[in-house]
Amino acid sequence: MNPSLRLPLPDRTAAGRELADGLAHLRGRDDLLVLALPRGGVPVADEVARALQAPLDLMLVRKLGVPGNREVAMGAIASGGVMVENPRVMDYLCGLPGMARRMQQVIDEERAELARRERAYRGDRPWPDLRGRCVILVDDGLATGATMRAAIEAVRAQQPACIVVAVPVAPPDTVADLRGLVDEVVVPHQPEPFMAIGQWYRDFGQVPDEAVREILGRHWQQAG
Known part of the structure; x- marks a missing residue:
């Protein structure tokens, strides 16, 4: 995709809106599920899920x-x-x-x-059934990709229909590595040399637990 924003990205919300544009071809699928990698991936995934009218949940990775x-x-x-x-x-x-x-x-x-x-x-909320779903894994960026690879393996074990990795920014070599592991990789910005994710955002403040719960609560309430 041709990015609409210039680096550094304004913040995670703006990055999520741009990322959603690159995933527009998936809008309308009834098997979509957006999984955010907290905490930084949640505001990004919030915008993606809203744009695609897809449910939002979490993939916890450390x-x-x-x-x-x-x-x-x-x-x-x-x-x-x-x-x-x-x-x-x-x-x-x-x-x-x-x-x-x-x-x-x-x-x-x-x-x-x-x-x-x-x-x-999550509290007592059950883990979503991923079987037969098109799962979009979203984070605020990738460096080595180790965190995302763990998420991919955890999702693959639950037999989804497809796996899509979507992040606003990542180094080209990491993107190339991931392409062989999933069905699709969407990364609007792939700068070199890369260094750290935070250098590509003007606002890269920590996302507090309260913000994560608020975003998830809003989506879960809408989903019933």
């Missing part, structure tokens, strides 16, 4: 950051016990003295946070 440098991903975990590793990073870390214990500590911390967010966001 990046596993390298001990001492948590911005670098050594892998990710997702709902359902799925774990995806970044092999190059993992192999390097496993060769460092004392690193195995620190890596396990990160994994344990992120599993606990994943469980906390499940309770905070």
